[in-house]
Amino acid sequence: MKKLLATLALLGTMLAAPVWAEDAKSADPSSAVVVADTAPVPAPVVLMKETNTVTPAAVSIATPAPVLVPNRGDNAWMFMATALVILMSIPGLALFYGGLVRAKNMLSVLMQVFSVFSLISLLWVVYGYSVAFTKYNAFLGGLNKLFLKGVTPDSVAATFSKGVVVSELIYVVFQGAFAAITCGLIVGAFAERVKFSAVLAFCVIWFTFSYLPMAHMVWYWSGPDAYTSQAAAEAATATAGFLFQKGALDFAGGTVVHINAAVAGLIGAYMVGKRVGYGREAMTPHSLTMTMIGASLLWFGWFGFNAGSALEANGVAALAFVNTWAATAAAAVAWLLAEWLLKGKPSMLGAASGAVAGLVAITPACGFVGVGGAIVMGLLAGVICLWGVHGLKRLLGADDALDVFGVHGVGGILGALLTGVFADPALGGAGVWDYVANKVADGYSIVTQVQIQAIGVGATLIWSTVVSVIAYKLVDILIGLRVPEEEEREGLDVTSHGEKAYNI
Template sequence: MKKSFALLLGLLSAGALMYGAPALAAPTIDKGDVAWMSVSTLLVLMMAVPGLALFYGGLVRSKNMLSILMQVLVTFSLIVVLWFIYGYSLAFTEGNAFFGGFDRLFLKGVFDAAAGAFSTGATFSKDVALPEITFIAFQATFAGITCALIVGSFAERARFSAVLLFMVLWFTFAYIPVAHMVWFWPGPDAYTDASKVDALNSTAGLLWQWGALDFAGGTVVHINAGVAGLVGAYVIGKRIGYGKEAMQPHNMVMTMIGASLLWVGWFGFNAGSALEANNSAALAFINTMSATAAAAVVWTFVEWAVKGKPSMLGAASGVVAGLVAITPAAGNVGVMGAVVIGVLAGVVCFWGVTGLKKILGADDSLDVFGVHGVGGILGALLTGVFNTQSLGGPGLVTDWVAGTVGSAPILAQVWIQLKGVIVTIVWSGVVAFIAYKISDALLGLRVSEEEEREGLDISSHGESAYHS
């Protein structure tokens, strides 16, 4: 089955760390790769705390500032803990096409006390490995920020305890299986015999078997979170006074700082997904720069033309839209392909938070679906277009035994991408709806009208972000 050279030279392919695959020699651990992955992990941590927290914090009203910071910080921290306990094992070990197994439950087996050595996991190059714990830590930040993204959809009205319960359920039954379906495969060292390729492919995640390309999380992170957020906006309902009262962002300076931290941190998110300090990382790095800049400029001018004035909120939203759209394509397309993706993201995501939002009629407070959901869908589909070498893309691996690289027909690859998008939307949407309903039944999803009017900072946390 054809697999993306970029994907496989690129990212979080959960299967990238399929342990126990046969190898002819002990894999090499490069100090530069370990250093790069450690830095990338820190960059993704910075994206969530403080980047996403400040970006969201500036967009809400001042009386809800601390509540959104708490939801981002505690959600991220909770999911990281759950990742180490069972999330990593269920996402990145062999099981079936939807879930992994329990081989790494509580991270057992990652350290051999007798030998005094940590286990290793494959990258996307044969005979090149990372310490398994390096990959585990990197992936933990992805799981944490994905769940934290969701809180923007129901900001300013959700009960803190119910949010945490929802996150546990959605992480377990939506994030983990989608990550497994998209990123788990046996790893390059397993492919040594052409007669065994089909059997090896059958152990991978469902969407990986189909050939879906997702370098750094267009489906796993952005579509997944965007859909969950939209469902939450419908289930929880609109904020009191929505459409009648002014609900302007209270601190655009803070939002600008948050967007800037997201952009800087996203280089670890995308380029780190190469799992090595190599050409694939370099391609993902420059594409993260070019697509994001293009989206910011285009969004600014589109808003200027439509509304008469360019806003700081629009420019910052354009930055995030470009980052989202290039995520699945980062190491899967050429530089000019990335620029086109950024340009289209600036236009399409602007429509997503204006025209589409009105059509959907949901109070998606901070436009999680309009930016992350729409941008993730756009990027996933365009990855199938611009991956081809005829349009400057790196192509994909057509034979992992021989290491042959080629290009899939564009329409065929786009169809595969579309199927991956549909599966993610349906899976996340169904799980999110059930998880919200369970959380509501057990704890009550929404605060009282009195608490909402007072503001969640005081009513939920007993403190205030600002004092006169």
């Protein structure tokens, strides 16, 4: 009887194994997170040469892989960080940009940012997440998660720590908010003269062919749990995004978000053309109060943007948090003092612009550099981006209305390159983590890492330029990019949307 019961128990266990395997499976890997397929460990077998048959070893009961459950603290932090990123766009970016344009175009800018955020959020769910964060090749993901197919409340996504996961659904929203604000950043470059329909059409094309490939190239990998040995690490890295394979460091979006959007904005400023009266008429911001409020909301929300990219409520998130605080403050002070020295008076616009420049520059580095390095980066960003919106802007000759390239392009490039410098452990940085040895990798080389960072910057510049030129040209042919001159003079609030920001 005992033998019968033991036999039945063994058979029941073996029959249950496929069920356990199916339940344990999760979705394809995602960027900084990955949901790796898991299955029970097969029973060891011994090949009996005498009979040429396979016999189970002494212990042959298949045991399922442990089911990883999200830590509630990490999940709660990701909920908050995601909400903060959404706050950056609406109302943060909308008010920052809105205050910088003339009163007759205030509502049009609010409308563009709000609508672009909504449109890209929808496209992210439909196909964006799948294309960016599933496995296919080094430049694009696949289509197996269209409409979030297979992503359930039980789905998990890995973090940067082995055996640690968060709920995949909140990771989807977190990354979707990144995509939405990136497209929103672009509209500042051609503000006050572009067709609303052209903005939406361009963003659909650019999001699909520039943002999604860049996100995949920089952030997609197979996750830390795949790095069990050197051979496994090499195999896992071979399936990662192109720039991830190169070793490019981008903690929260210096290349994917800021340089990518800045290039698209600059190309748009050229192809849409200069505003009527540009260089001859005063085009001063109509409400620096709104701009200051927007900048403050951006700074506040950016803690979610940067510290949330750690994907856990841990020390790395704390490092990114303090770096975001310190670098931004340093950049605001540096811009303000430089402007005071050069122009004789410090301005509110300068302080707000400096803060945003610092936020941009520290974004790719925030989880990799020490606080001292972050302060130096902020100080440099404040001064160099000041030159970017004045000296460089004159050299380029484009009417980049709200200085998208001068702040996000210059700041993003500076931050991406300096990440390679200040990530050095000898300078207080975190170095590069070796997931096979489970320690910081030895022999960090500033020269080598800066070269890798430069490859990432160059790839972003080229990719976004090519996609942007084609996208703008297509939209111009099909819809037309620019409103008629009389509509531009009257203001886009009334002519494009039939309402005013201020009814006084």
